Amino acid sequence: MDTSSKSTTFSSRSGISRTGLEARLFARPEGLPAPGDFEITEVAVPDPAPGQVLVRNLFMSLDPGMLMLLAGRPGLPMPRYEVGEVMHGDAIGEVIASADPSLDEGDLVMHRLGWREYAVARAGLFRRVDRDAYPRPSTYLSFGLVAYVGLMDAAELRPGDTVFVSSAAGATGSMAGQIARLKGAARVIGSAGSRDKVAHLTGSLGFDAAFDRHDGPIVDRLREAAPEGIDVYFDNVGGEQLRAAIEVMNPHGRVAVCGTLGRRSEASPGDLLSVLVKRLTLRGFTVGDHLERAPEFGAQFRTWLREGAIVHDETVIEGLANAPQALLDLVNGAYTGKTVVRLGS
Numbered sequence: 001m002d003t004s005s006k007s008t009t010f011s012s013r014s015g016i017s018r019t020g021l022e023a024r025l026f027a028r029p030e031g032l033p034a035p036g037d038f039e040i041t042e043v044a045v046p047d048p049a050p051g052q053v054l055v056r057n058l059f060m061s062l063d064p065g066m067l068m069l070l071a072g073r074p075g076l077p078m079p080r081y082e083v084g085e086v087m088h089g090d091a092i093g094e095v096i097a098s099a100d101p102s103l104d105e106g107d108l109v110m111h112r113l114g115w116r117e118y119a120v121a122r123a124g125l126f127r128r129v130d131r132d133a134y135p136r137p138s139t140y141l142s143f144g145l146v147a148y149v150g151l152m153d154a155a156e157l158r159p160g161d162t163v164f165v166s167s168a169a170g171a172t173g174s175m176a177g178q179i180a181r182l183k184g185a186a187r188v189i190g191s192a193g194s195r196d197k198v199a200h201l202t203g204s205l206g207f208d209a210a211f212d213r214h215d216g217p218i219v220d221r222l223r224e225a226a227p228e229g230i231d232v233y234f235d236n237v238g239g240e241q242l243r244a245a246i247e248v249m250n251p252h253g254r255v256a257v258c259g260t261l262g263r264r265s266e267a268s269p270g271d272l273l274s275v276l277v278k279r280l281t282l283r284g285f286t287v288g289d290h291l292e293r294a295p296e297f298g299a300q301f302r303t304w305l306r307e308g309a310i311v312h313d314e315t316v317i318e319g320l321a322n323a324p325q326a327l328l329d330l331v332n333g334a335y336t337g338k339t340v341v342r343l344g345s
Contacts, residue, residue, distance in 0.1 A: 060114035159184030313337020
């Protein structure tokens with residue numbers, strides 16, 4: 001099998017070891033990370049021990065939430081990145097050697113051992129998926145399930161709702177806006193960081209209205225886009241946009257708190273009197289609490305893709321060596337849709 005990675009694969013039976021690249025946290029950043037905070041290292045890759053499998057990763061996910069793991073804040077819903085250790089994240093790959101009967105060579109699997117070209121671990125850490133479900137294996141790394149449970153469970157979306165999505169051109173926001181429309185929202189509004197992204201939202205993705213968050217006070221832009229108020233806010237950023245949504249929200253409105261990108265500079269939602277007076281609901285969630293939704297969403301997502309009812313944007317970065325810079329570019333708004341790193345082919 002051909003590969004575009006910088007490592008070389010040899011048969012272990014030849015006496016020459018297999019090697020692969022992996023990314024480690026070199027230094028914990030203060031504030032936003034820099035490329036020097038990461039280290040790309042070539043390491044020997046062992047054969048699987050009994051009960052283990054060896055997976056060659058094809059794609060790994062880049063997520064804004066990785067900033068929190070880099071910062072190592074307390075109370076995170078998953079282990080932080082530790083200095084000197086290989087980082088982790090969602091990935092999809094192919095089993096190339098198995099020492100466990102539950103997985104066979106050639107199986108396509110999802111797992112959390114990203115940031116490396118090869119993963120060797122016990123078989124229970126890998127989940128077999130259908131190779132033919134999507135045209136590209138990287139589609140399995142979509143944040144569609146996150147958007148789905150945020151809308152359906154955290155925000156309790158109802159037909160006829162007016163929905164506002166922040167960071168709407170990103171991996172989660174782009175899915176949330178489209179799913180809201182498909183599930184009966186009367187009006188879907190998005191914010192983004194550039195005019196090109198705004199045009200993308202109202203064009204390719206079918207949002208009813210959108211605005212550039214740099215174009216003046218967000219509360220004014222939101223009132224213009226939603227003169228009758230909003231019922232649901234899918235929050236990817238916190239900060240000023242959360243405060244604006246609370247101000248414009250109708251009584252009994254619901255906020256699904258998914259991300260906190262705005263926390264880099266401003267953490268407070270401001271005066272919560274409006275939350276009390278309007279009887280609003282603000283609910284944080286993680287997708288891990290709603291995995292029972294995965295089969296339902298997967299079937300619906302495949303139907304939407306097949307019918308052309310939903311657009312799955314994807315930005316592909318080539319090679320693990322480019323992943324640290326791509327993560328920095330991602331959180332600075334360089335990409336639209338889901339960002340993945342191609343590790344093999």
